[in-house]
Amino acid sequence: MKKRYFSIIFILVFLFAFTGQAIGASLYTISVLDNNLVKVESLKEDKSMRIMVEKESEKYYYSLNKTVEIIPLQLGKGTYTIKILQNTSGDKYKVVQKQDINVTNNNLSEVYLASTQPVYWDDKEKVIELAQSLTKGKNTDMEKIESIYKYIVNNIKYDYNKIKGLSNDYVPEIDKVLDDKSGICYDYAALFAGMLRSLGIPTKLVKGYKSDLKEYHAWNQVLLDGNWVVIDTTYDAALKKDNVKISMIKDAIEYNNVREY
Structure with a gap:
């Protein structure tokens, strides 16, 4: 009996030493x-x-x-x-x-102000500094939102190759999106949300479907004057490239929300 007892103790000690974790912890x-x-x-x-x-x-x-x-x-x-x-x-x-x-x-x-997955922003110095620079002298939330929106629509390009090799655990790194000046819709929406949250403007990253698109899509909802408004920087970046007239705030009926972050 004593021999068996010491054998059990030895096994437990060995497992703890090997894993660095107490059994049951x-x-x-x-x-x-x-x-x-x-x-x-x-x-x-x-x-x-x-x-x-x-x-x-x-x-x-x-x-x-x-x-x-x-x-x-x-x-x-x-x-x-x-x-x-x-x-x-x-x-x-x-x-x-x-x-x-x-x-x-x-x-x-x-x-929707917090730095959380999938919108991690609070340790992204370049993102925060750019948001502050773009909105310097802007007094209203609408002015700040428009400044960030215009920057992303004009400067971030859609990366058609990225989606092909994307893993199912992908989380946008918005500082890298900013450096690369490219990304997929998930990246656009995460960057827009991160920049606005850093300015104290509640912003959702939304996943779901747009009425005229077949693919799963990502966009934003922004709290403006007490109402959540729909803004789709990916969609508008594509329209702008084709010189199509665009409106920043979209009709919510065109969007079907599946997930909100």
């Missing part, structure tokens, strides 16, 4: 920030992992590319279930950790 720490965001911290990077945020019938999936990921709680007050998923094969995943959180005082304006 969690690899991921899930915490809530100001009732608006979830922080997921991990001991190591592992791109086979995903984060799923579930509330009632809604499910959102996020990449787990960094040791700290900030995820928006954009589905309002109530109980959220956060699941850490591990890829087993192909598109199949298993739940390795689960935690319920109760959100009692959710502020959506704050959610």
Whole structure:
């Protein structure tokens, strides 16, 4: 009996030394920030992992590319279930950790100002500085929005080759989009959202469908004078290239929102 006991102890010590993790201890720490965001911290990077945020019938999936990921709680007050998923094969995943959180005082304006996946902006100095430079002397939100909009539409080109080799865990790096002066619709929308959020203007990145496009698309909704207005920088950049007259604010009926970040 004593021999078996020491064997078990040896195995536990060996596993701890090998993995750096006590048996039964969690690899991921899930915490809530100001009732608006979830922080997921991990001991190591592992791109086979995903984060799923579930509330009632809604499910959102996020990449787990960094040791700290900030995820928006954009589905309002109530109980959220956060699941850490591990890829087993192909598109199949298993739940390795689960935690319920109760959100009692959710502020959506704050959610859409935060630096969260997929709109990480607070450590992008070039992006922040450009947004400030473009809006210097502008007094109203409309003036600031128009300045950022014009810059992106006039300077960012659509990259038709990028989408071909894109992984399903892709998250825009808006400073790289700015440096490359090119991207796909996801990049356009993330850059626009990041620049406006850095100026204190609540902005959503929206995914879904536009009535005259077959492909899955991304655009923005911006809080202007108390109303969410639709702005599509990717679409307008293409129209401008063809010298078509454009209007910055779109008719919302032309857009079908599937996901909002």
